[in-house]
Amino acid sequence: MLIAIDIGNSAIKIGVYKNHPTNFDIEVSSIEKDYDSLSKSLNLIIESSKYKPEVIIGSVVPSLDEPVIQLFRKKFRIKPMIVDIKLKTGVTFNYNPIDAIGADRIADSVAVNNLYQNNLTKIVVDFGTATVFEIISSNGEFLGGSIFPGLEVSSEALFNKTSLLEKINFEEIGSDEKIIGNSTNQSLKSSLFWGYISLTEGMIDKILNELNTPRSKAFVIGTGGFASLISNQTPVFDKIEPNLTLEGLRIIYELNK
Numbered sequence: 001m002l003i004a005i006d007i008g009n010s011a012i013k014i015g016v017y018k019n020h021p022t023n024f025d026i027e028v029s030s031i032e033k034d035y036d037s038l039s040k041s042l043n044l045i046i047e048s049s050k051y052k053p054e055v056i057i058g059s060v061v062p063s064l065d066e067p068v069i070q071l072f073r074k075k076f077r078i079k080p081m082i083v084d085i086k087l088k089t090g091v092t093f094n095y096n097p098i099d100a101i102g103a104d105r106i107a108d109s110v111a112v113n114n115l116y117q118n119n120l121t122k123i124v125v126d127f128g129t130a131t132v133f134e135i136i137s138s139n140g141e142f143l144g145g146s147i148f149p150g151l152e153v154s155s156e157a158l159f160n161k162t163s164l165l166e167k168i169n170f171e172e173i174g175s176d177e178k179i180i181g182n183s184t185n186q187s188l189k190s191s192l193f194w195g196y197i198s199l200t201e202g203m204i205d206k207i208l209n210e211l212n213t214p215r216s217k218a219f220v221i222g223t224g225g226f227a228s229l230i231s232n233q234t235p236v237f238d239k240i241e242p243n244l245t246l247e248g249l250r251i252i253y254e255l256n257k
Contacts, residue, residue: 107248
C-alpha cells in the first residue's frame with residue numbers, strides 16, 4: 001500500500017493506493033490543514049492495513065513538515081519520502097532559484113509528463129488557494145508559469161478589505177450566473193465565475209502565442225478544487241484530473257523507490 005499526502009495551503013489530501021504497485025486505483029480523502037486531523041486519519045488508514053504502508057509527502061506548508069515527518073517516524077515507524085527538487089522526476093525544471101519550486105508544482109509536472117502524450121506541450125491550470133498555470137514542453141521541460149490569487153482568496157480579500165461587500169458562498173455559484181449582475185451579490189459572483197473563466201482562456205491563448213505553439217499541439221489539464229466549476233462553461237480543457245497532484249506523488253515515489 002502506498003499513501004500519498006498532499007499538504008496544501010487550504011487542506012490536506014490523502015490518496016491511498018491499497019494495491020500498489022499492482023493496481024493504481026486510489027481512495028481520496030480531504031481533511032483540515034492541521035496536525036491532529038492528519039494524525040487521526042492516518043491512524044484509521046494504517047490500522048486497517050495488513051502491512052506497513054509506504055509513504056510519500058508533498059508539502060507547501062513548511063511549518064507542518066517536521067511534525068508530520070516525526071509523526072511517521074516515531075508513531076508509525078515509517079520513513080516517508082519527502083518531495084523536493086533533488087528527487088528523480090524525469091522533468092527538467094527551468095526555474096530560478098530551482099529549490100523555490102513547490103512540491104505541488106513538481107508533482108503536477110511529473111504527472112502530466114508521464115500520463116499524457118509526449119509530443120504535446122502540456123498546460124496545467126491548478127485552481128487551489130492560488131490559481132497556478134504550469135507549462136511543460138513536449139521534451140519534458142518545465143518552462144515556468146503564472147500564479148494568481150485563487151477564487152476564494154480573491155473573494156476573502158474583497159470581503160476583508162471593504163465595508164459593504166459580502167462573502168460569497170461558492171456552493172451557490174453555477175453556470176447560470178449572469179455576466180452583468182444587477183445586485184452586489186450577482187456582481188461579485190460574475191467577477192469570480194466569468195472573470196476566472198476569461199482569465200483562464202486568455203492566459204492559455206497568451207501562453208500558446210508566446211510559445212508559438214498551435215492549440216492542436218497543446219494539451220490543457222485542469223485540476224484543483226474549482227476546476228470542475230470553471231470547466232463547465234469553457235471548452236479550453238482537454239482533461240479535468242482532480243487527483244493530478246496525488247498521481248504525480250505516486251509516480252515520483254516509483255521513480256525513486
